[in-house]
Structures are given as structure tokens and as C-alpha cells.
Amino acid sequence: MTREPTPRKNGETMRQINAELEICPAPECPDETGPSNSYGSLMPVEIPPEELERSLRHFQGNECKQEAVSKSRKNRLLSDADGGKCSTCSTVMKHLIGIKFGHERPDAATLEHVNPRCLGGSNDDHNLAVRCNLCNRASGHVVNEWLQRHQYEPSWDERKSMTIYLWLEVYCVSMAEELFPDHFRSFTTKRKSMQPKTEEEVRA
């Protein structure tokens, strides 16, 4: 499918696009205990400019969707994250090797593209994150719901906004909730619906 390149807004530059992202600089992330990724280090919240540039080219029809990450690279990243905490919910993750699983394994480590491939997300290291199975699935639900709402053709501004939300959801969840309450509500509602029920809930 080819897409007609959409003209940029007058005078809009990547500098301006990045300036908009300054609403969420890393040092101001209010969660002082986090956000740590599965490797235990603090991650910057800023989206690398090359990631947004790639997304913009994709939106304009000048960049292909990225291939899936190779199995060996995926396994290496998942294995590195084994025993680490999900950056969003702090679940201790397990690398389940050679096992197919659904949402019944909330603690399974899963690899995701923070900026989704369908929005032009890259396979660069900065765009790959390991999160727990439930956070990954719930996040996918937020994107699908949003795409449906925009008849699968969200504008560039909407795409940028979604990418910022997703970045915050992974690296600074308190800010994701504060700045994007609707997306975050959709995320938490979906996540909760997939959580295994406690014994008390089963009996109720």
C-alpha cells in the first residue's frame, strides 16, 4: 500500500518537533525510585530524534515497516532481562524459553518496540524494551483501540503524541498517567482484565 506523502505544516522542523517533547525531560520525572529498566539503570525519557525522524518518514510513505527482530537477538535481550523488574509495574520477569504463553503468564518477559513498528518504530536498541507480558499486551491494546478510533489513519500530530505516551508508559509511568489519562486508563483497565484472579475473586 502506498501513501500520499502528507505535506508538513509550514515551517515545521524536527527541532520544533523535539521542542514539543521537552514537556517530559528525564530529570523532571517525579518517580524518584524509578524508572529503571530491566537492566537496573535509569533511562532517559526523551525520544531519540532519529526515532521520530524515522516515524515521520514512515508516515510520509518514505520508510518501510521494520522487519521483526531476529530470534537470536530477541532471546539474548530476554535472557538479559530474566529476573529483572518490568519498568512499568515492577513485576519480576522470567524468560520462558521455548514456551508459548498467553496472558496466563503475567510474569513472562516479552520484547517490545516502544515506538511500534506499525508507526515506523525502528529495531534500534533504544527502541527495544523488555517488559512483562501483561504490560506489553495492555500497551498493544491501547494502540489498537487508538488506531481504530482514527480509522487506522491517525495524523502525524496524533502519532507523535502516541509515541510520547508509549515512551512514558515504559520509562516514566507516573508521567504517562498524568499527561495522558485517557490512554493510561485504557492501559490499566485492559491490564487488570487480564490479571489472574485471586482466590477471593474466584469465590465471589
Ligand SMILES: [Zn+2]
Ligand atoms: Zn509490567
